[in-house]
Amino acid sequence: xxxxxxxxxxxxxxxxxxxxxxxxxxxxxxxxxxxxxxxxxxxxxxxxxxxxxxxxxxxxxxxxxxxxxxxxxxxxxxxxxxxxxxxxxxxxxxxxxxxxxxxxxxxxxxxxxxxxxxxxxxxxxxxxxxxxxxxxxxxxxxxxxxxxxxxxxxxxxxxxxxxxxxxxxxxxxxxxxxxxxxxxxxxxxxxxxxxxxxxxxxxxxxxxxxxxxxxxxxxxxxxxxxxxxxxxxxxxxxxxxxxxxxxxxxxxxxxxxxxxxxxxxxxxxxxxxxxxxxxxxxxxxxxxxxxxxxxxxxxxxxxxxxxxxxxxxxxxxxxxxxxxxxxxxxxxxxxxxxxxxxxxxxxxxxxxxxxxxxxxxxxxxxxxxxxxxxxxxxxxxxxxxxxxxxxxxxxxxxxxxx
Numbered sequence: 001x002x003x004x005x006x007x008x009x010x011x012x013x014x015x016x017x018x019x020x021x022x023x024x025x026x027x028x029x030x031x032x033x034x035x036x037x038x039x040x041x042x043x044x045x046x047x048x049x050x051x052x053x054x055x056x057x058x059x060x061x062x063x064x065x066x067x068x069x070x071x072x073x074x075x076x077x078x079x080x081x082x083x084x085x086x087x088x089x090x091x092x093x094x095x096x097x098x099x100x101x102x103x104x105x106x107x108x109x110x111x112x113x114x115x116x117x118x119x120x121x122x123x124x125x126x127x128x129x130x131x132x133x134x135x136x137x138x139x140x141x142x143x144x145x146x147x148x149x150x151x152x153x154x155x156x157x158x159x160x161x162x163x164x165x166x167x168x169x170x171x172x173x174x175x176x177x178x179x180x181x182x183x184x185x186x187x188x189x190x191x192x193x194x195x196x197x198x199x200x201x202x203x204x205x206x207x208x209x210x211x212x213x214x215x216x217x218x219x220x221x222x223x224x225x226x227x228x229x230x231x232x233x234x235x236x237x238x239x240x241x242x243x244x245x246x247x248x249x250x251x252x253x254x255x256x257x258x259x260x261x262x263x264x265x266x267x268x269x270x271x272x273x274x275x276x277x278x279x280x281x282x283x284x285x286x287x288x289x290x291x292x293x294x295x296x297x298x299x300x301x302x303x304x305x306x307x308x309x310x311x312x313x314x315x316x317x318x319x320x321x322x323x324x325x326x327x328x329x330x331x332x333x334x335x336x337x338x339x340x341x342x343x344x345x346x347x348x349x350x351x352x353x354x355x356x357x358x359x360x361x362x363x364x365x366x367x368x369x370x371x372x373x374x375x376x377x378x379x380x381x382x383x384x385x386x387x388x389x390x391x392x393x394x395x396x397x398x399x400x401x402x
Contacts, residue, residue: 002021005043129295140281186219251299262360273349289308
């Protein structure tokens, strides 16, 4: 449907304007009169030239979805009809892509579709977890509560991701800067010293000769080295896209000395938080486990959760198969056992998630504290070694003169 820009006056004489999607200009006039606004001007909004080119459209971020979920929860809780709430949120949405999606969802709901089914048509924005919880909320008549829980869950998940990215950003930046500095010194600085050393006519010390050889090698092969590095990154990405490759890489990441334990804690926090939220919202445990497995983000964890789901389908409790996977810590298994025995599994899962969120915070702090001195030693050793190697012949010559 076309979008119209309108301007009008209220009964008190106040001037208002806005945008609205309607089938025709006459429908806009009728709508404005219905809400007691006297139309002054109504015209069709100019069409965006890049509207149909996905590359030029803004992406819908997690923050956009969280804000929408929180606002929709408030509106539904206040008794506002779902279609009207979607219309209001769609019109005030600044992200053009998300605005278009919300219009389509509102249109589907208006024609009789459930909110969950309408959202399932947009899997890039609303994943399986989101849609399943909305479905449970609609069936149980507690959509406002489910939306509130979803918003809280997503906020905590985003905070967890932010912590991990923050922990990894510093070492990556330091490593990148050190490689650039070393490359600049080898390509531009060392050759200047090399010409000066050639005039001395004497043999260079071993460290200096090694640096000179490295400089000549880098100058001759720098394009091949850049191409090789780019090719290696593309190869790893291609391998990671395959089922077997992703399993191998994910398993290797979990076995790494410092990063592995951190990733395992993150996986446990995500598993317990997601499963606890879904069970609390009334989603059946088997369906919840399948959704949790697909959103695990790690193939090793995913395979373990699917094995647990299969075991439960065979009539077993959740505790034994969890312990058999060997992926989840013993404390987590024991706490889940207590939760299952007392009939408060969802509450216990959320408590475990809170505990592991704190564990992740501590692990990130420890990782940052350990990486900072290591990076300083690495940078100082690499750059300092190059400088000392370049000045060794000058020191030797000064000693001979004295």
